[in-house]
Amino acid sequence: MTDSPFAGKVVLAPLTVGGNLPFRRLCVELGAQVTVGEMAMVRKLLSGSPSEFALLKSHPEESFFGVQLADRKKDSLAEGARIAESRGARFVDLNCGCPIHEITRRGLGASLLRKPTKLGLLVDAMKKAVSVPVTVKLRTGWKEGKENVCEVARICEESGADAITVHARTREQRYNRAADWDVVGRVAAERGIPVIGNGDILTYYEARERMARSGVTSLMLARGALIKPWLFREVRTGEAWEPTGEERVQVLWRLVELLRDHFGEDERGRRRAMRFLPWHMNFFCRYRPLPEERYEESARRHPLLQSRLDGGQAKTPLERLLADTRPETHQRMAEELLGSATAEEALARAQQLAVSLPPDTTERTLDVAATEVAG
Numbered sequence: 001m002t003d004s005p006f007a008g009k010v011v012l013a014p015l016t017v018g019g020n021l022p023f024r025r026l027c028v029e030l031g032a033q034v035t036v037g038e039m040a041m042v043r044k045l046l047s048g049s050p051s052e053f054a055l056l057k058s059h060p061e062e063s064f065f066g067v068q069l070a071d072r073k074k075d076s077l078a079e080g081a082r083i084a085e086s087r088g089a090r091f092v093d094l095n096c097g098c099p100i101h102e103i104t105r106r107g108l109g110a111s112l113l114r115k116p117t118k119l120g121l122l123v124d125a126m127k128k129a130v131s132v133p134v135t136v137k138l139r140t141g142w143k144e145g146k147e148n149v150c151e152v153a154r155i156c157e158e159s160g161a162d163a164i165t166v167h168a169r170t171r172e173q174r175y176n177r178a179a180d181w182d183v184v185g186r187v188a189a190e191r192g193i194p195v196i197g198n199g200d201i202l203t204y205y206e207a208r209e210r211m212a213r214s215g216v217t218s219l220m221l222a223r224g225a226l227i228k229p230w231l232f233r234e235v236r237t238g239e240a241w242e243p244t245g246e247e248r249v250q251v252l253w254r255l256v257e258l259l260r261d262h263f264g265e266d267e268r269g270r271r272r273a274m275r276f277l278p279w280h281m282n283f284f285c286r287y288r289p290l291p292e293e294r295y296e297e298s299a300r301r302h303p304l305l306q307s308r309l310d311g312g313q314a315k316t317p318l319e320r321l322l323a324d325t326r327p328e329t330h331q332r333m334a335e336e337l338l339g340s341a342t343a344e345e346a347l348a349r350a351q352q353l354a355v356s357l358p359p360d361t362t363e364r365t366l367d368v369a370a371t372e373v374a375g
Contacts, residue, residue: 004163004193004194005064005091006034006133006135006163006194006196006218007217007218008218009033009034009064009196009217009219010031010033010034010218010221010232010235010236011032011033011034011036011165011196012027012032012034012035012036012220012221012225012232013036013198013220013221013222013225014036014037014038014068014093014095014137015038015222016038017038017279018280018283019036019037019038019055020038020276021057021058021059022255022258022259022261022262023255023258023276023280024037024058024059024062024065025059025061025062026229026251026255026258027225027229027232028063029254030229030230030233031230031233031235032225032232033063033064033232034064034065035058035062035064035066036065036066036067036068036093037055037056037057037058037065037067037068038055039068039069039095039098040052040055040056040067040068040069040070040084041070041071042069042070042076042077042079043076045080045083046076046079046080053087055067056084056087056088056089057087058089063090064090064091065088065089065090066089066090066091066092066093066135067087067091067092067093068092068093068094068095068137069084069092069094069095069126070098070108070109071108072106072108072111072112072118073122074121074122074124075125077094077122077126077129078126078128078129080092081126081130081134082129082130084130085130085131085132090132090133091132091133091134091135092126092130092132092133092134092135093134093135093136093137093165094112094119094122094123094135094136094137095108095109095137096109096110096112096113096119096137096138096139096152097109097110097137097138097139097165097167097171099139099171099172099174104171109171110139110171111142113138113141113142113148113171114142116148116152116155119152119155119156119159120156120159121159123136123155123156123160123161124159124160127159127161133162134160134161134162135163135165136156136165137164137165137198138152138153138156138164138165138166138167139166139169139170140166140169140170140180141170141171142170142172143170143171143172143173144172144173149166149183149187150186150187150190153187153190153191153195154191157191157192161193162193163193163195163196163218164191164193164194164196165197165198165220166183166184166187166195166196166197166198167198167199168180168184168197168198168199168200169199177306178200178302179198179199179200179303180199181197181199181214182213184210184214184216185213185214185215185216188215188216189215194216194217194218195218196216196219196220197211197214197219197220198219198220198221200304200305200306201219201221201224201235202223202224202227202231202290202303202304203224203234203240203290203295203304204234204235204237204238204240205296205299206303207219207234207235208238209299209300221235223305224305226283227283228287229251230243240290240291240292245316245318245319245321245322246318246347249318249322249346249347249350250343250347252284252333252337252346253337253340253343253346253347255277256273256346259272259273259276270338274334274335274338277330277334277337277338278327278330278331278333278334281330281333281334282325282327282330284322285323285325285330287323288309288323290309316354317351317354318351318354320354320359320360321333321350321354321357324357324360325360326360329360332353332357333350333353336350336353337349337350
C-alpha cells in the first residue's frame, strides 16, 4: 500500500465554489500534493454543459488531479469516468458524501450510503471503464445510529476502489458535530487500500494527533485550507507559519495573479474573478494564530474548527482589515486588489483601505459557520 499514489499525501478536498482552478494552484504552491475538482454532475456532462466541463479542467502544475463525479447509474458513471480520463484526470472519484438535500433527493451523494450493494456496482462500473485509479468519498453513514461506513468501505474495496476518503461525520450531522476520527481508524485498520481521513483539521498538531489516533497516512483538507491555504505546508513540515498582515496580503495577491491568469485581465475576466475573491475572503478572514503551546491540549478534546475561540486583538490596522468579517469589506478589498498592477500597489491599497474603514464591531473570534463547502 505504501506504493499507492494516495499513501502519505495531503489532499485538497473537492470544494463547492472554492475548488476553482486558481485556488487549487495556490494550494499546490503551498504544499498540496493531490487536488480534486468541484463535484461534477454526470448528467450535465452527458448533455454537453460547458460550465460542467469547466470543472474537469486542470493545470499542468496539478501533478495529481482528480475529477469527482455524482450520479446513481452504472452506465452514466462509466461514461462520465471515461470523459474525465479523456480530459486529463489522473483519477476519478465517486461522491458519496454530499449531504445537500437537492443532491440526496435525486439518489446521489450521501444517499448512496443507504444502498451499499448498489454502490459497489457503481464502483465496479467505473473501474472497468477507465485505466486511471478510482476512489470513493464517504461519510460515516446516513444518520447517527445508522453508521455503516465499515460495511460500505469493504464493498468499495471489493469492487475495485483504489482508495477511500472518510469524512468522519454522518450525512445528518453535516458539519455541525466534531469529526469522529475513531471511526476513521476502524475503517483504516480493516482495509487493504489507502484510507484518507477528512474532518476538522486546522493546525499541523491536530493533523499529527488525528493521524496517530487513526493510523491513516493521508489527510484531506477542506475548510482549514480555505482559512489558511498554507496549512498543507504546515502539515507536511510539522511547523507553524504565522504570517504577518503583509505576508497574508501577499498570499491574497498571489491568488489574484492566478485568477487573472485563468480568467483573463479584461473586464469580463475581472467580473469572473469577483465571483470568487470576496467568497474566499469570507474564509480567509477567519485566520487566527493558534500556537501549539496554547491550544494543543484543548484541540485534543475538541477540534479548533468546531470551537469558539478568542481571536485576540489585531495589532495593526492592516490586521484588523484582514480579520474584518463584513461582506462589504470583502467586496472593497477584492476591488482594491483587482485594481492593482503590482504586489507593492496591492499592499499600499490594502493599507489605505485599512485606515479608512470604520472598525468592525463584530466580536473577534474563530467562529466558522457550518457550510456545504466540500463534496
